[in-house]
Amino acid sequence: MRFVDVDTIKEGMELAKTIYGKNGEVMLRKGTFIKNPFAKRLKQLGYPGIYINDAFSEDIIIEEIISEELRQKATFTIKKIFNSIESNPTINKNLNSNITALKSIIDEIMSQIISTDIALVNIRDLKNFDDYTYYHSVNVAVLSILIGRALGLKEDQLRELGISAILHDVGKIFIGAEIINKPDVLTMEEYEMVKEHSREGYKYLKDDFNVPSKVYVSILQHHENYDGKGYPSGLSKEQIFLYARIISVADVYDALTSERPYKRAEAPNKALEYILQNEGKKFDPQVVKVISEKFAPFPVGTFVKLSNGMMGIVVENFSNTCLKPKIKIFWQDGKPVTQVLVNLRDDEIYKDVEVLSSISGL
Ligand SMILES: [Fe+2]
Structure with a gap:
């Protein structure tokens, strides 16, 4: 199996990993031979590329961090929770059931990571434009748990970290879809509004969600920078809670390696270069050290x-x-x-x- 960029997909290539559509439905099953209209469609939908099988790569096995089924289930769960908050943000009903569902998803992610003893991020995460927020939330949780585990966090800490990470951008619900989903670079004014999302997420979870304070504090702080130049409070170093320092790096790595309507996905080595350049500036050096040891710049199949x-x-x-x-x-x-x-x-x-x-x- 190997990765091919969406621009180099050719008719007749054999798909090695199933591609899922907007609602988790199978769009193209693995083993399918790509036809031309599909290649175009995949680009329109925002996939950075696909995994294929060919003569070069038939014996190359790529290990998933979590199973595709669990990723779909987690994405669907977080989407349901975001939608229920969005449709009725002032009413607190269902929130306890939401948090129970989230806890069980995070537990499943943790148990797959621990049981398979995944040592490396060695695969590209492929998401589409439409459900970016949900796939991104799940991937930030997966990556944060991996980093937390490498830093020696205990199981209950990993659970809190995972819940904080999957909900890190929950505050975007309160900013307005037209700004959050704008398929273009934001104006300064819009950017200032988006920056409010960490405080909005904190306020919402603090008041209405039955989660530990470490969770909503991490959400408040996930855009603080190690050197004190982040937002909303300009905290630095250990003033920023460890979970937030972890989520901050996982968030940037996943965002950089994702295709967006206004930018191409960066290759993993380019995203890692950016993170290394910002060690001690945006990011905590101990978290960057883990990333440099556990995230493959050239994942298997590249x-x-x-x-x-x-x-x-x-x-x-x-x-x-x-x-x-x-x-x-x-x-x-x-x-x-x-x-x-x-x-x-x-x-x-x-x-x-x-x-x-x-x-x-x-
Ligand atoms: Fe954020």
Whole structure:
């Protein structure tokens, strides 16, 4: 299995992961051979790319962080909760049942992460434009739990962190859909209004939701920056609660790697570069350290170019040495060569070779 950018999808490619539509329905089942109108449609819907099976990648297995079924269930649950708040924000009925449903989803996510002992973020999350908020909320929860676990948080802390993360943008409900869903860059005035969402989420949860104070405080603080230049209060370093410092990085990573109506999705290595550049500025260095050890810049299934002129597909990544993957080589200096496996971490002769970039046009 390998990843192909939406612009390089070709007719006849075999889909390796099922694509779900707006309401969690199966849009294209894995094993389907792509026809031209579908490729166009996927781009319109906002998918950054797809996973396919082909001769280059048939033996490459990509491990999901959580199952696709659970991701769909979690997305559907958070969508239902957001919709129920939106339709009746002043009435508190159903909220306890909502929080019970959320807790059980977070518990399922935690138990899948713990039981499969996922060590790495080694896959691209593929979401569409329409349900971005819900897919994004779920992914921020998944990534935050992974980071929290690597930082040694206990189970009850991971649960609180997961609930804070899945609800981090709940305040956007109170900002107005025309601004939140604007398919364009915001004006300064609109941006100032959007910035209110962390306070709005805090106020709402504090008054009406039966959640611990750590949850609504984390939601209030998820746009604070480590250097004190964030909002709403300009808090810095340990003044910002740990969960908020974790959610802040997970939020930015997922947003950068997502396709939006006004911007293309960044490749994971580019998103990670941004996070590393902001270590100690926007982000807590201890959280950035975990990210650099656990988030693969070139996830399995990515076509890459190496500094010695070789090109191939990443077949394995290693925790703590994410810049040194194992790669199945197909080309050297643009010419096909006999397939060979190159391990940048362990093969002495390749110790100075680096991955230069990912390639989308193959
Ligand atoms: Fe936010």
